[in-house]
Amino acid sequence: MKAETRGIHGGYEESRFLGSSAVPIFSTVSYAHLTAEEIEEVFAGKKPGYIYTRISNPTTSILETRIAELEGGIGCIATSSGMGAISATIMALLKSGEHLVSASGIFGGTISLFDKTLKRFGVDTTFVDSDEAEDFESAVNEKTKAIFIEAIGNPKMNVVDIPGIAEVARKHNIPLILDNTLISPYILKGYESEADIVIHSSTKYINGHGTAMGGLLTDTGRYDWSSGSFDDIRELSKEYRNLAFLVWVRNLIYRDLGCCPSPVNSFFMLQGLETLCFRMEKHVENARRLAKWLEENKDVKWVNYPGLPSSPYYGRVEKLFNGKGGGLLTFGLGSREKAFRFINSLEIAKNLANLGDAKTLVIHPASTIFHEFSDEEREAMGVTEDMIRVSVGIENIEDIIGDFDKAITTAMEE
Amino acid sequence: MKIDVNGKSVDLEKQFTISELLKKMEVKMPDMVSVELNGKIIRKDQYDEMVVKDGDKVEFLYFMGGGNGFFRRTD
Numbered sequence: 001m002k003a004e005t006r007g008i009h010g011g012y013e014e015s016r017f018l019g020s021s022a023v024p025i026f027s028t029v030s031y032a033h034l035t036a037e038e039i040e041e042v043f044a045g046k047k048p049g050y051i052y053t054r055i056s057n058p059t060t061s062i063l064e065t066r067i068a069e070l071e072g073g074i075g076c077i078a079t080s081s082g083m084g085a086i087s088a089t090i091m092a093l094l095k096s097g098e099h100l101v102s103a104s105g106i107f108g109g110t111i112s113l114f115d116k117t118l119k120r121f122g123v124d125t126t127f128v129d130s131d132e133a134e135d136f137e138s139a140v141n142e143k144t145k146a147i148f149i150e151a152i153g154n155p156k157m158n159v160v161d162i163p164g165i166a167e168v169a170r171k172h173n174i175p176l177i178l179d180n181t182l183i184s185p186y187i188l189k190g191y192e193s194e195a196d197i198v199i200h201s202s203t204k205y206i207n208g209h210g211t212a213m214g215g216l217l218t219d220t221g222r223y224d225w226s227s228g229s230f231d232d233i234r235e236l237s238k239e240y241r242n243l244a245f246l247v248w249v250r251n252l253i254y255r256d257l258g259c260c261p262s263p264v265n266s267f268f269m270l271q272g273l274e275t276l277c278f279r280m281e282k283h284v285e286n287a288r289r290l291a292k293w294l295e296e297n298k299d300v301k302w303v304n305y306p307g308l309p310s311s312p313y314y315g316r317v318e319k320l321f322n323g324k325g326g327g328l329l330t331f332g333l334g335s336r337e338k339a340f341r342f343i344n345s346l347e348i349a350k351n352l353a354n355l356g357d358a359k360t361l362v363i364h365p366a367s368t369i370f371h372e373f374s375d376e377e378r379e380a381m382g383v384t385e386d387m388i389r390v391s392v393g394i395e396n397i398e399d400i401i402g403d404f405d406k407a408i409t410t411a412m413e414e
Numbered sequence: 415m416k417i418d419v420n421g422k423s424v425d426l427e428k429q430f431t432i433s434e435l436l437k438k439m440e441v442k443m444p445d446m447v448s449v450e451l452n453g454k455i456i457r458k459d460q461y462d463e464m465v466v467k468d469g470d471k472v473e474f475l476y477f478m479g480g481g482n483g484f485f486r487r488t489d
Binding site for chain 1: 443445446447448451455457473475476477478479483484485
């Protein structure tokens with residue numbers, strides 16, 4: 001089955017749900033069992049069955065199965081947000097005194113999690129300011145338990161050497177965690193990325209309409225947990241084989257953190273998945289055309305879109321993402337003031353903190369998503385004062401360009 | 415030849431690769447199944463070349479919603 005078909009039918013059998021063509025929303029907290037003996041068996045893991053929606057839910061299970069199939073992974077766990085998926089993954093793998101290696105040009109929320117929150121719990125992170133595998137390898141030490149990267153850095157718009165970094169992770173017997181939010185499982189299937197765990201903020205392209213928060217973590221099945229670097233998971237693998245990581249997350253970290261999604265939000269994600277492939281094609285095409293138009297505009301100082309032939313990352317986009325550079329780009333008009341005037345003059349594009357929506361969205365990252373960081377920290381993350389981030393929507397591209405043209409002209413007037 | 419699939423004995427008329435066996439056994443959701451051959455995890459990129467021989471033990475494992483998430487399923 002191809003991705004377009006799987007996104008519509010994957011993981012769902014109507015015959016198990018009274019023939020309901022749409023996936024039913026199981027809006028329930030708990031699940032009644034006929035006997036005390038039966039619920040005892042379900043709690044003990046001897047019998048399949050649901051217990052409590054904080055642990056699992058039938059609507060969410062269908063989403064998880066559909067994603068695991070799309071990613072070519074061995075299983076998926078859906079969470080309340082992308083940050084929930086990253087938190088659960090990192091907390092499942094690392095404990096106090098251990099070390100994480102991370103790319104540096106990544107989402108501000110993820111940097112805050114690693115550099116502020118997890119630091120309080122004794123987990124140390126080295127941020128690598130490079131796209132090359134050898135620099136990631138240099139940052140690995142004897143306490144390193146995982147490497148974290150984004151498929152396209154947000155908002156740095158860089159593309160790291162994913163297969164090269166996967167090779168480094170394999171060499172050191174640690175998992176590579178890939179946040180694939182900006183590229184989606186349609187453009188880059190989790191298993192083929194060579195990463196061991198793939199994360200998505202499904203709030204973005206998978207939902208696609210800005211209507212629900214969600215996250216996903218998928219085990220691609222590449223990492224051998226039975227001989228891995230994690231004592232607890234290796235022990236668990238004696239019983240649960242290579243599903244030990246997922247069982248460990250589901251039955252301990254995820255259950256205890258309480259980062260489960262609402263079943264209603266899982267339904268929204270399933271709806272979004274039905275059109276993901278088609279929307280991604282349009283996001284990519286519109287982003288490519290807008291980036292090209294911006295590049296040719298005399299008032300635009302710089303444009304960063306990895307899908308532009310002039311981008312230093314274009315070669316990697318062709319090799320890793322089949323030439324599809326995603327729907328996010330950044331550009332600058334030379335100053336923060338011009339950026340603000342531009343944003344204030346737009347009529348179609350919305351000024352808000354999200355991406356991957358059907359609508360075109362803009363934001364000034366330095367004063368919003370990255371406001372808690374110092375000027376030096378922002379510079380290291382590649383967030384300049386004049387940067388405008390654009391999540392290119394699926395509207396008619398001529399309307400988007402017309403909106404940008406007018407707003408740039410106004411921004412340059414004063 | 416005889417092999418053992420999830421604890422059940424199965425007769426096969428010839429040697430099968432893992433890919434062929436997934437089809438032959440009509441394994442559901444073959445893209446998300448975790449396959450073990452004689453206790454060793456088989457990566458997806460080995461499915462086409464890895465051959466199942468007489469006496470081998472094969473496990474098809476699934477991570478599903480409900481219970482503890484871990485299932486052996488052949489139906």
